[in-house]
Amino acid sequence: MTEDSDMTGLCGLLINYFIKTALPILAALFLGLQTSVTNAEIQLTFGTYTADKPTTTVKKYKPFLDYLAQEMSEILEEPVFIKMKIASDYEAGINQLVSGKVDFARFGPASYVTAFTRNDGIRIIAMEAKKGKKRFKGVIVVHADNEMQTLAELSQHSFAFGSELSTIGRYLAQSYLIQAGVTSNDLSNYAYLGRHDRVGMAVGSGKFTAGALKESTFKKLVEQGVPLRPLFEFDNVTKPWIAAVDLDPAVTAAMRQVMLSAEDKEAIQNVSKGGFLTGTDSDFNLIREAMIQSERF
Numbered sequence: 001m002t003e004d005s006d007m008t009g010l011c012g013l014l015i016n017y018f019i020k021t022a023l024p025i026l027a028a029l030f031l032g033l034q035t036s037v038t039n040a041e042i043q044l045t046f047g048t049y050t051a052d053k054p055t056t057t058v059k060k061y062k063p064f065l066d067y068l069a070q071e072m073s074e075i076l077e078e079p080v081f082i083k084m085k086i087a088s089d090y091e092a093g094i095n096q097l098v099s100g101k102v103d104f105a106r107f108g109p110a111s112y113v114t115a116f117t118r119n120d121g122i123r124i125i126a127m128e129a130k131k132g133k134k135r136f137k138g139v140i141v142v143h144a145d146n147e148m149q150t151l152a153e154l155s156q157h158s159f160a161f162g163s164e165l166s167t168i169g170r171y172l173a174q175s176y177l178i179q180a181g182v183t184s185n186d187l188s189n190y191a192y193l194g195r196h197d198r199v200g201m202a203v204g205s206g207k208f209t210a211g212a213l214k215e216s217t218f219k220k221l222v223e224q225g226v227p228l229r230p231l232f233e234f235d236n237v238t239k240p241w242i243a244a245v246d247l248d249p250a251v252t253a254a255m256r257q258v259m260l261s262a263e264d265k266e267a268i269q270n271v272s273k274g275g276f277l278t279g280t281d282s283d284f285n286l287i288r289e290a291m292i293q294s295e296r297f
Helices: 003-038 054-076 090-098 109-118 167-179 196-204 215-223 249-260 281-296
Strands: 042-049 080-087 104-106 123-128 135-143 158-161 189-192 210-214 228-237 240-243
Touching: 042 054, 042 090, 054 080, 054 249, 080 090, 090 104, 090 109, 109 167, 109 240, 109 281, 123 249, 135 167, 135 196, 135 215, 158 167, 158 196, 167 196, 167 210, 167 228, 167 281, 196 210, 196 215, 196 228, 210 215, 215 228, 228 281, 240 249
Parallel strands: 042 080, 042 104, 158 189, 158 210
Antiparallel strands: 104 240, 123 240, 135 210, 135 228
């Protein structure tokens, strides 16, 4: 047998080996790569806390989160899935975002300021709009039969606050009480009840003389027959939607695009009937000032 024939035979063996052994392996790897690309998806976790009942919170957000995922899927050309993680209180919710346990969140203004102080890498995606603006009302309420007309008259009476980290339920309310000459030493009693609905019910039942809650909760309780009336109204900043530090900028941009151009009114009505506006950190200076002032309460 010649040297050329030996080489031909060796090449034939190598080709047969490649066809029978290596080629199937390469094909499997290629198909696996195709499958992984085809099945690529973006999994996001939305975080918030229970300012109202947990069941109410889920019912409130789910339609919008489903809409958000659907629209983002089209923009990013990848399936987007969003699950919800509800914290038991404001502090836990803030920690979820700051530590990156959730990808994005919707907070009250004071919670945003607190979170930004702990991690200034978080970013505002958009802010909710109220009648085209980034301001809305908070309210200090008394029982419907109460004849008080000013905050100064609350001296020597009791007051119900919301969470200790609540914008309306604590910081702004305490700021305006201080301006009226009423501090914690002037109240006969005060307590932090957590949720806004609990504050309203406590005032309506006579357990506290006055309390601070968001205007929408006040109106809802009055409609339910809780005997409340407003004593004092004040401005608050609308809620921001916030991206965690490590959320992909492309995902953040897609989310912002959907929010700022949201057209499905039914999907967003439980979250922000007025849609969304661009927001910056400076929009929350009003809240920072109130938080500083409340330290004197």
